[in-house]
Amino acid sequence: MLKNEKIVANPKYARAIRAPRTVPTEYENSPRNQPRICTIQLNKTDTTFGFDIVYASNTPLRRFDRIIEIDDELMENESTAFVEEKLLKARTRGFIKLYLVDTKTYKFYKTNNLPLSPKESAKKLA
Template sequence: MAVSTNNADAFRTAGFRLCRLYAWSNYNGLGFSVQGAPQPPHLIRSIKSNSPAAAGGLKIRDVLLGINNQDVSEIKYSDLTKMIKDASDNNDNGIELLVVQQMYYKSLKKKGVSFNSNLAERFETPKTMPSDYITFPKHTPRTCEIHLSTIDESFGIEIIEGENDIGLYIQEVEVNSPAYRTSLRKSDRIIEIDDKFIDNESSEMIIRKLYKAKLKRIVKLYVVDTNTYKYFQENNIPLSSKEYSQSAFAKKLSINSYINQYESLC
């Protein structure tokens, strides 16, 4: 990538990152998709929960600037997807993605800033799947209550709008924050706030509700990971907590959990 000077502070604010992703033997793919668009810039469309992409610092709506030290900021979508596939198929040394947050990309480009990968913050996927990913409960919604202490200024979450500005995802959970002390995870989709179903509401409306909850210094989030969200939709399993608790799927899951716990004691 091109060389630049005196841009370290601007890049840090803009979330300028070099993410090296490794494939895992027990995971299919790298866990991200690129938004189809005829012209650049090309955006990261989605990040799957508990994936190499999630572990490697990639974020939803990142602008993709480079792949393995090759500039992709101006290439066609078809060429980009081929390059990603080729790089993924030869993944022994990992695939490096140079990215920056979408909200800062245009202003940096307008200023004529050159994206020097040497100034990027570096992230790297573990070469094997982390243990907490392996033991993560499959197809199980979670309730996360976040409490702010007298010294806390925020819940400690970064959020991002859902597709077509409907719904809301957890983009990041800040380490050692109030949210970090719950089971909330990166790429979770928020289904309910304080027992109110909000998944079909506009992202802007949901953000307002989170802001109001912050003023009260407590919020109850009902969330699912991306795999669970997709599975529930494909199998007509209700997403709302009340309907889900009464569903045949939830009752079966509860029985299986009880049996597994009983067998582990025997």
């Protein structure tokens, strides 16, 4: 598949990930090209939100989600270190609000020159 897409990948960095054999129902039934808001509240025994920048588990996040905003702050052009810092700060508060898009939605918005962030959308409409 990578060869067909002309994507060069170093197998040294490859990692096997178990995925469902079928697409989950909530994903199949979700609207296409639609950004989502995901809020996660830690309970007293949680020490993490259940995901990091490259891996998610036990959260409402989906594989290949792209974080556009964390707590209403645009992340698209921020460094990985900055995003990780925001996640750590949110973890100490025990709550995080994410504005997300999947890979296809991201591509759709970029191809059609549509603003991804609600703030960008408001500016464009003003």
